[in-house]
Amino acid sequence: MKLLTANFLTCAVKGCKAAASSYPLHFKDAELELQEIDFQPEFIHNIIPRIDWEGLRVMANELGFPKIPDLKPEGDALNDEQTMRDLHRVLLETHVMEGRLCCGNCGHEYMIKEGIANFLLPSHLV
Amino acid sequence: MEYLIRFAQVHESFRQPEIQALADLAGIDLEFIYYDKYSPFCVIRVPDEAAARTLIARSILAKDIFELWGYGTNLEEVHADVRRRTTEARWADFRTDSFRFTVDSFAGKRSNDKKREIIQSFSFLGFQGPIRLKNPDQDFWVLEDYGWDVAAADAATATGAAAVTPEGRSSSSTPILRPVPEGQEPKRIWFGRWLANSSRDVINKYDLKKRRYISTTSMDAELTLITANMAHAAPGRLFYDPFVGTGSFLVAMGHFGALNFGSDIDGRSFRGKEMIERGGTMGVLANFQQYAIAGRFLDVFSSDLTNTPLRAQPFLDGIVCDPPYGVREGLRVLGRREGLRNEEVIIDGVPAHLRPGYIAPKKPYGFEAMQNDILDFAARTLVIGGRMCMWMPTANDEDLELDTPMHPNLEVLSVSVQPFYNWSRRLITYRRLPEGQVWDVSKGRSRLDSEGVYADELNSFRKKYFTKNPQYDNKEPRSGSATPAS
Numbered sequence: 001m002k003l004l005t006a007n008f009l010t011c012a013v014k015g016c017k018a019a020a021s022s023y024p025l026h027f028k029d030a031e032l033e034l035q036e037i038d039f040q041p042e043f044i045h046n047i048i049p050r051i052d053w054e055g056l057r058v059m060a061n062e063l064g065f066p067k068i069p070d071l072k073p074e075g076d077a078l079n080d081e082q083t084m085r086d087l088h089r090v091l092l093e094t095h096v097m098e099g100r101l102c103c104g105n106c107g108h109e110y111m112i113k114e115g116i117a118n119f120l121l122p123s124h125l126v
Numbered sequence: 127m128e129y130l131i132r133f134a135q136v137h138e139s140f141r142q143p144e145i146q147a148l149a150d151l152a153g154i155d156l157e158f159i160y161y162d163k164y165s166p167f168c169v170i171r172v173p174d175e176a177a178a179r180t181l182i183a184r185s186i187l188a189k190d191i192f193e194l195w196g197y198g199t200n201l202e203e204v205h206a207d208v209r210r211r212t213t214e215a216r217w218a219d220f221r222t223d224s225f226r227f228t229v230d231s232f233a234g235k236r237s238n239d240k241k242r243e244i245i246q247s248f249s250f251l252g253f254q255g256p257i258r259l260k261n262p263d264q265d266f267w268v269l270e271d272y273g274w275d276v277a278a279a280d281a282a283t284a285t286g287a288a289a290v291t292p293e294g295r296s297s298s299s300t301p302i303l304r305p306v307p308e309g310q311e312p313k314r315i316w317f318g319r320w321l322a323n324s325s326r327d328v329i330n331k332y333d334l335k336k337r338r339y340i341s342t343t344s345m346d347a348e349l350t351l352i353t354a355n356m357a358h359a360a361p362g363r364l365f366y367d368p369f370v371g372t373g374s375f376l377v378a379m380g381h382f383g384a385l386n387f388g389s390d391i392d393g394r395s396f397r398g399k400e401m402i403e404r405g406g407t408m409g410v411l412a413n414f415q416q417y418a419i420a421g422r423f424l425d426v427f428s429s430d431l432t433n434t435p436l437r438a439q440p441f442l443d444g445i446v447c448d449p450p451y452g453v454r455e456g457l458r459v460l461g462r463r464e465g466l467r468n469e470e471v472i473i474d475g476v477p478a479h480l481r482p483g484y485i486a487p488k489k490p491y492g493f494e495a496m497q498n499d500i501l502d503f504a505a506r507t508l509v510i511g512g513r514m515c516m517w518m519p520t521a522n523d524e525d526l527e528l529d530t531p532m533h534p535n536l537e538v539l540s541v542s543v544q545p546f547y548n549w550s551r552r553l554i555t556y557r558r559l560p561e562g563q564v565w566d567v568s569k570g571r572s573r574l575d576s577e578g579v580y581a582d583e584l585n586s587f588r589k590k591y592f593t594k595n596p597q598y599d600n601k602e603p604r605s606g607s608a609t610p611a612s
Binding site for chain 2: 001002004005008009010011012013014017023037038040042043045046047050052092109110114115116117118119120121122123124126
């Protein structure tokens with residue numbers, strides 16, 4: 001699972017959606033892998049405005065990443081190639097291969113295996 | 127300027143919406159001057175040649191596009207129209223270029239002698255350059271439409287004769303179409319200068335027969351590519367398929383440059399046998415690798431759209447889906463059937479859902495309830511102007527317009543129908559409206575699924591499908607009082 005995808009995810013339990021603590025989900029025992037893919041600046045440019053920056057900072061910090069800039073790049077900063085490449089690496093090339101995603105509100109944990117997360121809920125949480 | 131599109135004579139109700147979607151995508155001002163569902167030829171007006179080339183470049187249902195030089199119901203009219211539309215100065219532009227003339231007859235035939243005669247009749251254009259049959263500088267076409275014999279066909283349908291479409295498929299709603307007998311004259315003739323081919327040859331590249339990972343529910347290459355055009359898949363954009371399966375839609379969007387992710391309630395569907403049994407590459411990713419577009423694949427995960435983990439905020443450029451109908455694939459969401467116990471299950475002191483190999487229980491779900499969930503999801507997650515393409519089935523006797531699912535935040539852009547023997551499926555294209563604009567949903571479906579427990583009670587399409595196709599329904603009746611099936 002890429003950090004880009006994780007940025008758009010919250011707890012699947014309906015009762016958690018309104019709770020601020022359900023976002024972002026927290027990685028636990030995460031095993032990371034770097035998988036290089038083509039640099040597509042057009043995509044990064046398009047997607048940055050839709051990223052929850054605070055969520056990304058929290059996740060990157062929990063995964064022990066070098067510091068993500070305090071503020072979301074906007075305007076001219078979006079044309080800086082190095083900034084774009086750094087974000088490409090964090091959002092698209094970093095994969096969580098094994099581990100768990102944990103809800104800060106209800107504590108439910110979603111398993112990640114072979115890079116694929118499972119968000120199916122047991123029936124008592126539906 | 128007027129241009130002539132030559133379409134493939136397939137998926138007729140998708141042809142205009144596809145061209146319109148491509149015009150919207152490129153910001154081209156498009157007007158249809160002539161269109162007939164029984165004809166491959168269509169005349170449009172766009173500002174210039176560059177626009178015409180851009181418009182056709184991604185099209186799957188068009189074959190090619192021509193600069194229109196003349197039109198008529200016979201050759202004399204065409205000649206006169208050529209003189210009216212173009213000038214001698216224009217002809218002089220091509221005077222010394224190498225060139226070729228071709229006569230193309232739709233639903234009719236011409237002898238070689240007659241073709242030569244037709245070509246010679248254009249000698250007034252005064253081209254002096256060499257004739258070159260391969261890669262000429264200028265490629266001129268005489269395009270004749272003899273017209274399907276639609277009137278006779280309608281009469282035959284009215285008398286109850288079995289109907290066969292041009293593709294050889296039997297259909298209750300399509301009249302018999304036959305080419306006109308030889309020796310007749312065409313109904314319409316166009317003359318044009320060839321400009322550019324479409325992307326129709328891409329269908330072959332994505333042919334399911336040559337794809338690494340498919341299943342019974344994979345959608346064919348042509349329809350997925352058309353869907354990607356309608357959904358405005360393009361470089362830099364983010365797309366999502368909530369019923370990803372083998373990823374056939376994602377691959378088509380990837381072809382057009384979009385980045386994609388998907389989910390499915392059944393994780394086996396996107397993993398595939400290779401990964402599950404032999405620890406090989408995940409099925410959907412293997413398909414992206416096969417076409418050398420792995421950089422446009424983001425992620426897949428197991429989830430249920432009705433209990434989605436995706437945040438309710440606009441972040442998707444597009445959604446494309448072919449939700450389960452409940453015929454080949456069961457229509458299920460997470461949860462237990464009413465009346466079954468619903469508390470947490472503990473096995474050996476460990477919650478069952480934390481043990482390895484846990485499978486979340488699922489219950490049957492309403493066909494219309496599912497569609498409403500999809501529309502609500504789209505309204506929440508699409509960016510303004512973002513599109514959703516949703517396929518849905520319908521029995522052939524249902525009213526087309528009344529049954530289209532609608533949402534106040536989603537404009538219905540087009541509804542295209544692919545008919546089968548006794549059912550059809552429709553591709554509905556929606557656009558997320560800006561806040562403050564509301565789509566009139568009064569023409570939409572207001573009916574809701576009745577309370578039900580079994581698949582047939584929840585799914586009016588499934589019920590109709592099996593009622594009309596009793597040979598497929600081999601199951602014993604569920605009610606104890608019924609007599610066993612013979």
